[in-house]
Amino acid sequence: MATVEHFTWMHIGAGSFHRAHQAWYLHRLLVQGDQRWSIALGNIRDDANQLLDILAAQKGEYALETVTPAGERSYEKITSIRKIIPWDEQLSALVEQGAAADTRVISFTVTEGGYYLDTHFKLDQANPELQADLKGGARTIYGTIARILSTRRARDTGSVTLLSCDNVRHNGERFHEGLTEFLTLRGETELLAWVKTHTTTPNTMVDRITPRPAADIAGRVKEKLGMDDRAPVMGESFIQWVVEDNFIAGRPALEDVDVEMVDSVVPYEEAKIRILNASHSCIAWAGTLIGQSYIHESTGTDDIRQMAYDYVTQDVIPSLTPSPLDLAQYRDVVLERFSNPYIRDTNQRVAADGFSKIPGFITPTLIECYGRGQQPKATAVLPALFFIFMRRWHKGDLPYAYQDGILDEAATHAMFASADPIAQYARDAKLFGPLAAKGEFEQLLRETITRLDAWVKANAPMAASH
Secondary structure: OOOOOOOOEEEEOOOOHHHHOOOOOHHHHHHOOOOOEEEEOOOOHHHHHHHHHHHOOOOOOOOEEEEEOOOOOEEEOOOOOOEEEEOOOOOOOHHHHHHOOOOEEEEEEOOOHHHHHHHOEEEEEHHHHHHHHOOOOOOOOOHHHHHHHHHHHHHHOOEEEEEEEOOOOHHHHHHHHHHHHHHHHOOHHHHHHHHHHEEOOOEEEEEEEOOEEEEEEEEHHHHHHHOOOOOOEEEEOOOOOEEEEOOOOOOOOOOHHHOEEEEEHHHHHHHHHHHHHHHHHHHHHHHHHOOEEEHHHHHHHHHHHHHHHHHHHHHHHHHHHOOOOOOHHHHHHHHHHHOOOOOOOHHHHHHOOOHHHHHHHHHHHOOOOOOOOOHHHHHHHHHHHHHHHHHHHHOOOOOOOOOOOOHHHHHHHHHHHHOOOOHHHOOOHHHHHHHOHHHHHHHHHHHHHHHHHEEEEHOOHHHHHO
């Protein structure tokens, strides 16, 4: 009997999202009897070591619980992760696997801050981690991938596809530009030439809400699957993956498990980033400000739901029309997904990384509205909410720790301590690009912040209004 050729899909980033999304799709192929691909999972940082140890003890297997907005739960044991890559300071095991001839796809989830890009999509060379990697380190995705590709080239183990799997717009192109600039700054001309002919970086659009697993999930998994699982994940029942079909060294038959393989991801990506991601942040910031903890309760609050609905309807849909998607239907499905009370996604998780999300998810719509002669009143609500949210952070009054990969704490405190914080905020070109020089935009932000301050005061619980 002929042996089946076997290939490895290596993923960097051991978070819940990969295990509830890409790993689920590759598991579906295995279930269908296509045994050609499996996943090797590793991490750049040491913050997932405990999880990696647990997964290694479980032979890479874990349970996925999904839940519909109606509360129907289903359970599946995911078996696509066949190798756990142990972490070490030099990332030697990760580099070894990445350089192996059978590794044909290297995917990663680094999220907005992990690309280290400024507003002009150039590397933020002032970042200390990036500085360390420019001197030969491997603390960022660029230093890590450079080390892997350098080893592949030296060993002549062939071409490889580099696949971004996160919410950054044009993620494949952004990563390619970042890596090219990184290698150029390091003077690695030979490696750069090799990268041009031996790698591709397709754009992708990924979608599934994956909250932190609830404390009681292990009991349900034990009951349904008979598994003692120390690393279960949960997600909503909705899932989508749109991938530009540009793989240089072969790929799994993803179309067999309903991955949308397309020539261009752009229209899907724009709809997702502006309608889903930006609305999500809007709801999280607004809900936090009136003392709410969960996305579903904030989405169920009429005023907040209306803010998100108006933002999409009045400003985003005109910006993205024409589109291959029914944008109004997409908006309604998104708001239904956010209303799912069984997901229990926290405002804290979704409120994170605002300093990347404003320029990435929100500013493009502001700019396009002005471009067609329309005042973006509905979109201005989002940066206004973030301003009020961060002012509360400045005062130490947020109900939770705010996490942001590019937060400059000293500069943000200084802004709120200044004579006119709104002026400084509105004139920040890192956040608002060309609008930072526009007095009309600053005035709109002032009016919107004043209006929302009154709304927060009227809606916040007594304890939070000290």
